[in-house]
Amino acid sequence: MRPLAAGVWHDHREKVLYLVVGAWNTLFSYACFSLLYYLLQEHVFSSVILLVSYVLASINGFLGFRYIVFRSSGHPVAEYLRFQVVYVPLLVVNALALPLFLAYTDYNAYVVQAGWAVIAVIAGYLGNKYFTFRRRAVAAPGGQPVASAADDTERRR
Secondary structure, three states: HHHHHHHHHHHHHHHHHHHHHHHHHHHHHHHHHHHHHHHOOOOOOHHHHHHHHHHHHHHHHHHHHHHHHHOOOOOHHHHHHHHHHHHHHHHHHHHHHHHHHHOOOOOOOOHHHHHHHHHHHHHHHHHHHHOOOOOOOOEEOOOOOEEHHHHHHHHOO
16 A cells, blocks of 8 residues: 555655645735735825735745655745746736726635635646746757756656
8 A cells, every 4th residue: 555655655745735735825925915915004105004914924935835745956036936936927817807806796805816716726737837846857968858957856866
């Protein structure tokens, strides 16, 4: 049974850890937004509150995804910038949609943000896996890709 479990873990480790770290980051992000919205809604536009909570959550998310999920060895600044390329468009859509939902529906900000989290998790996983923390192929002497540098590191562990 242990070899089977080890094989399943090896095959699905990244997805499981992404869900765990993503759940933590979603909770962290939602808590930041909720607390800031509760404290500042009478004084600050909802989009500004969203931006401040985004900055806090994006740092938390980047660190978790980089070091726990994808175990990246790439340059951290370059990866953080790519991370932002994935999430800033999501932030912009969210910042535009949130005030519209609040103005034209009966939903409150907490419900809107909870619904948005589902979309952001799916888009974030795809963007992080295939863009932010992508594993580049290492070329063999004949120019053929053999494995990524991260796969080689994983094999040595």
